[in-house]
Amino acid sequence: MSAILPPSERLWWKHPLDRLEAVWIVIAFIWCMVMFFMMVFWHVYGKQNLATETYKTTPDKFTAATQAMVDKYTVRTETDQNVPVVRPPEGSDIYMIGRLWNWWPILELEKNKSYKLHLTSMDYNHGFSLQPTNINIQVVPGYEHVIKVTPNESGTFSIICNEFCGINHHTMVGRMYVK
Ligand code: CUA
Numbered sequence: 001m002s003a004i005l006p007p008s009e010r011l012w013w014k015h016p017l018d019r020l021e022a023v024w025i026v027i028a029f030i031w032c033m034v035m036f037f038m039m040v041f042w043h044v045y046g047k048q049n050l051a052t053e054t055y056k057t058t059p060d061k062f063t064a065a066t067q068a069m070v071d072k073y074t075v076r077t078e079t080d081q082n083v084p085v086v087r088p089p090e091g092s093d094i095y096m097i098g099r100l101w102n103w104w105p106i107l108e109l110e111k112n113k114s115y116k117l118h119l120t121s122m123d124y125n126h127g128f129s130l131q132p133t134n135i136n137i138q139v140v141p142g143y144e145h146v147i148k149v150t151p152n153e154s155g156t157f158s159i160i161c162n163e164f165c166g167i168n169h170h171t172m173v174g175r176m177y178v179k
Helices: 019-045 059-073
Strands: 053-056 074-078 083-086 093-099 102-104 106-109 115-121 126-131 135-139 143-149 155-161 173-178
Touching: 059 074, 059 083, 059 093, 059 115, 093 106, 093 126, 115 135, 135 143
Parallel strands: 083 106, 093 115, 102 173, 106 173
Antiparallel strands: 053 143, 074 083, 093 102, 115 143, 126 135, 126 155, 155 173
16 A cells, blocks of 8 residues: 555445554553643642632732732832832732733742732733742732742842843843842
């Protein structure tokens, strides 16, 4: 039989299974199973995937919650754009907005204290990338991502955007302090 010509017997699925073919099907199936269970395994043991909760939200709702936090807990402003530095109490819900082209506001957290971080985007897809710890979270408009954070290192952290979001993507930066 040639691969160019049509098969002489058209009902190919009625042919007996060749041993070699069976071997390949079994190998492919086992490999599928390995890859499938690796997803579960890696989620638990890989320490790379953050367990986030995601809810639907709107820019208005999220802005209101963020503004309420900023009004209550701002301790000073920084940079020539007067970005508020917010120092929320331990255990509280803290908010950060991603938009063209900044992360707002600046959060000041305490080491070894837990917070519930809420993230959303006001416009397009952005990527929350905390440096230098390399924590990455996709930030999608219309959705609120909630992550439990417990900073275990003090210092100044940068937040950069790692999802291309337009002409000033490279200037989309933010800051987080851990005291
Ligand atoms: Cu936001 Cu790139």
